[in-house]
Amino acid sequence: MAGQVWSVNTSGGYMYADNLSRLLRMAVQPMVKFRQFCDVKDAAHQGLHRGDTFHWNVYSDVATQGTTLTETSTIPETSFTISQGTMTITEAGNSVPYTGKLDDLSEQPVAEVIRKVLKNDATKGFDNLAAAQFDAAKVRVTPTAGTSTTSLVVTENGASATVNNIALGKEHVKLIVDEMKERNIPAYADDDYYSISRPSTYRQLKNDLEGIKQYIDAGFQMIMNGEIGRYEGVRFVEQTHKGAAALGTSASAWSNGKSDWCLFFGEDTVAEAIAVPEEIRGKIPGDFGRDRGIAWYYLGGFGLVHTQAAQSRIVMWDSQS
Numbered sequence: 001m002a003g004q005v006w007s008v009n010t011s012g013g014y015m016y017a018d019n020l021s022r023l024l025r026m027a028v029q030p031m032v033k034f035r036q037f038c039d040v041k042d043a044a045h046q047g048l049h050r051g052d053t054f055h056w057n058v059y060s061d062v063a064t065q066g067t068t069l070t071e072t073s074t075i076p077e078t079s080f081t082i083s084q085g086t087m088t089i090t091e092a093g094n095s096v097p098y099t100g101k102l103d104d105l106s107e108q109p110v111a112e113v114i115r116k117v118l119k120n121d122a123t124k125g126f127d128n129l130a131a132a133q134f135d136a137a138k139v140r141v142t143p144t145a146g147t148s149t150t151s152l153v154v155t156e157n158g159a160s161a162t163v164n165n166i167a168l169g170k171e172h173v174k175l176i177v178d179e180m181k182e183r184n185i186p187a188y189a190d191d192d193y194y195s196i197s198r199p200s201t202y203r204q205l206k207n208d209l210e211g212i213k214q215y216i217d218a219g220f221q222m223i224m225n226g227e228i229g230r231y232e233g234v235r236f237v238e239q240t241h242k243g244a245a246a247l248g249t250s251a252s253a254w255s256n257g258k259s260d261w262c263l264f265f266g267e268d269t270v271a272e273a274i275a276v277p278e279e280i281r282g283k284i285p286g287d288f289g290r291d292r293g294i295a296w297y298y299l300g301g302f303g304l305v306h307t308q309a310a311q312s313r314i315v316m317w318d319s320q321s
Helices: 100-105 110-134 170-182 199-212
Strands: 038-040 053-059 082-088 090-099 139-143 152-155 193-197 227-231 234-238 262-265 270-282 291-304 314-317
Touching: 053 270, 082 270, 082 291, 090 100, 090 110, 100 110, 100 291, 110 270, 110 291, 139 170, 152 170, 170 193, 170 199, 170 262, 170 314, 199 227, 199 234
Parallel strands: 038 270, 139 314, 193 234
Antiparallel strands: 053 082, 090 291, 139 152, 193 262, 227 234, 262 314, 270 291
């Protein structure tokens, strides 16, 4: 069987050795952040026996703006449209089998170790699923001519039309915030937007803001995992999981090495529908108790709430290559 066995040192034999440390030392884990920004939709409608498709309605503004009336005129009539978002509920999971011999002879707790590594795996898996939906947003921004600090090129087809050739700086943040406000994107919390990206993408921005001492507000309470500060009504969150989908042009820095993807967003971005919350499951032992295993399991889905560019809640700093 594949999995953890006693006879191979790297697969289990090392879990017992002379003078083995009792501490569990795990491989370094990335900071995964996307899932915390997903809205869990309509808890009353979640759970089992409700089908594999989840829908929500999006209501437009009225077609004709109301205005003043004269005494003899009738009140005008108008209408609005309804569009519908959808996601598919799918299964997700992973497991680690192990032998009864390994469990019986190991000095370290096999089941505890497996639960830890599976918890790390599940956390990264959910971040990948959420990040893929953020990446499906239509609105992308790049600096004009690839290097401008005074204007942006905005596209609404989910792809950038300009090669981004400058590091993200404070002037770009101002321009992006202005774009979001003029699109009437609602704030995420307390009149603030959020931004999420990799630490290297924020480096130039952090250098810019150190000089004017505006990056960290005195007494500001960090309320999201990975949150590092606030500027221009945006709270910034660092994310270090390189495997979190192929965001933007690529999952790593662009070919010119000047920057990487950066997401700015307001309220109502990505929805998560849960039929069975993530859980750890033990395998029913086989072969008279010699064949064992532990798994994580989840039944649910993630979906971009607003798929039309005009209603987008997400703006991505991106590049053509």
